[in-house]
Amino acid sequence: MSLTLADLGWNEAFEKAFRPYHKKRWLPGRLIRDNKITYGALLEGGEELEVIMSGKVYHDAESNAQLPSVGDWVAIDPGHGDDEPMIRARLARQTCFSRKVPGKSTEEQVMAANVDIVFVVTDAGVDFNPRRMERYFTLIARSGAKPVVLVNRADLHSDEENAEAVATIQSLQSGVDTHITSAIDAQGVAVVRSYLEAGKTITLVGSSGVGKSSIVNQLLGDEWQETGEINEVSGRGRHTTTAREIVVIPGGGILIDNPGIREVQMWTDEDTLREQFADIEAIAMECKFHDCKHGTDKGCAIRESVETDKLDYQRYQAYLRLEDEIAELKRKQKKRQMTSERRNKRKLREVARNPADREQLRKELRPSTGGRVEDFED
Numbered sequence: 053m054s055l056t057l058a059d060l061g062w063n064e065a066f067e068k069a070f071r072p073y074h075k076k077r078w079l080p081g082r083l084i085r086d087n088k089i090t091y092g093a094l095l096e097g098g099e100e101l102e103v104i105m106s107g108k109v110y111h112d113a114e115s116n117a118q119l120p121s122v123g124d125w126v127a128i129d130p131g132h133g134d135d136e137p138m139i140r141a142r143l144a145r146q147t148c149f150s151r152k153v154p155g156k157s158t159e160e161q162v163m164a165a166n167v168d169i170v171f172v173v174t175d176a177g178v179d180f181n182p183r184r185m186e187r188y189f190t191l192i193a194r195s196g197a198k199p200v201v202l203v204n205r206a207d208l209h210s211d212e213e214n215a216e217a218v219a220t221i222q223s224l225q226s227g228v229d230t231h232i233t234s235a236i237d238a239q240g241v242a243v244v245r246s247y248l249e250a251g252k253t254i255t256l257v258g259s260s261g262v263g264k265s266s267i268v269n270q271l272l273g274d275e276w277q278e279t280g281e282i283n284e285v286s287g288r289g290r291h292t293t294t295a296r297e298i299v300v301i302p303g304g305g306i307l308i309d310n311p312g313i314r315e316v317q318m319w320t321d322e323d324t325l326r327e328q329f330a331d332i333e334a335i336a337m338e339c340k341f342h343d344c345k346h347g348t349d350k351g352c353a354i355r356e357s358v359e360t361d362k363l364d365y366q367r368y369q370a371y372l373r374l375e376d377e378i379a380e381l382k383r384k385q386k387k388r389q390m391t392s393e394r395r396n397k398r399k400l401r402e403v404a405r406n407p408a409d410r411e412q413l414r415k416e417l418r419p420s421t422g423g424r425v426e427d428f429e430d
């Protein structure tokens with residue numbers, strides 16, 4: 053399969069941004085793998101190349117989120133002779149799907165750059181959680197991508213349960229595309245396939261075990277990677293995705309499969325939050341006093357709406373929690389602009405530019421697959 057740049061997601065805006073690099077005979081490449089030390093990049097034609105980052109790209113990045121990430125378009129200097137191919141520049145992202153790094157850190161973690169659609173995969177059973185869904189919607193709103201929800205594992209639930217899940221999702225984000233699917237009996241796969249288009253990038257997110265990789269496999273039409281079936285030979289249980297994987301679908305479209313996300317950490321701003329909860333904002337406008345605390349204040353429209361069930365109490369509480377989280381994030385960020393985590397990563401990348409050190413580092417890293425920075429399970 054010979055892929056054109058357009059097949060990989062290239063467009064006019066990238067073309068324009070690339071002009072100065074073109075003159076230097078650097079090549080456009082799309083990053084499909086972050087190996088920590090090196091990156092995997094796809095070039096025109098579909099060739100995959102292992103590349104390292106130049107010191108300039110590294111030092112120009114003001115945070116980890118500014119470093120090249122999976123999905124980014126970069127300018128690659130192929131070098132001469134034994135030179136290693138090197139990323140000389142990262143093109144500005146057109147969209148960026150991020151969350152906050154899990155744990156105490158206050159940093160942004162890029163989950164996928166330049167994505168057009170985010171598939172949020174859930175089911176109508178134990179995984180279903182409207183509060184988590186609100187978080188996904190808020191992150192996606194911030195990213196610039198379009199959300200689509202897949203209520204998967206439909207075969208395990210009644211039609212009523214599946215329909216109820218869809219209705220709840222619609223009540224959280226009116227008009228959002230929502231589809232009932234089963235990756236086992238291929239139900240709904242046709243409609244999912246309809247989102248695939250040459251050059252369109254789709255990323256799949258959701259809890260572990262909900263069926264993201266199974267859906268990718270369905271779209272690919274053959275077994276692309278192991279999913280959770282018990283492996284008869286090894287007797288090993290579930291195969292969980294441990295790193296982001298990009299696959300280019302033969303008929304067009306680029307899929308980014310992600311490891312399961314346990315905690316949807318907020319990475320957004322107050323404005324996006326308010327837009328996402330516009331219903332609550334509108335009610336608050338009706339409060340008698342403009343500085344209403346929505347507690348026991350006289351003429352509080354929020355209180356009244358909750359009492360009359362016009363506003364779901366849980367949704368209101370979730371909004372307050374998210375508001376607190378964002379405020380807390382902002383506060384912490386101010387306090388420590390540069391975390392030790394970033395310094396560590398700097399060190400790692402520093403070493404990464406020396407081939408001898410890199411081999412050593414690789415050896416050190418090999419035994420411990422746990423603790424990978426990009427593992428989503430936290």
Ligand SMILES: Nc1nc2c(ncn2[C@@H]2O[C@H](COP(=O)(O)OP(=O)(O)OP(=O)(O)O)[C@@H](O)[C@H]2O)c(=O)[nH]1
Pocket residue numbers: 204205206207208233234235236237258259260261262263264265266267278279280281291292293294310311312313
């Ligand atoms: N019954 C049923 N089982 C499904 C469906 N989709 C996936 N499964 C099963 O659920 C298990 C987990 O599926 P995966 O596709 O590996 O889940 P995942 O979301 O990729 O999980 P992580 O990689 O851990 O994030 C496997 O045993 C699948 O066969 C479905 O629609 N119906």
Ligand SMILES: [Mg+2]
Pocket residue numbers: 264265266291292293309310311312
């Ligand atoms: Mg998976």
Ligand SMILES: [Zn+2]
Pocket residue numbers: 336339340344345346347349351352353354355
């Ligand atoms: Zn009020």
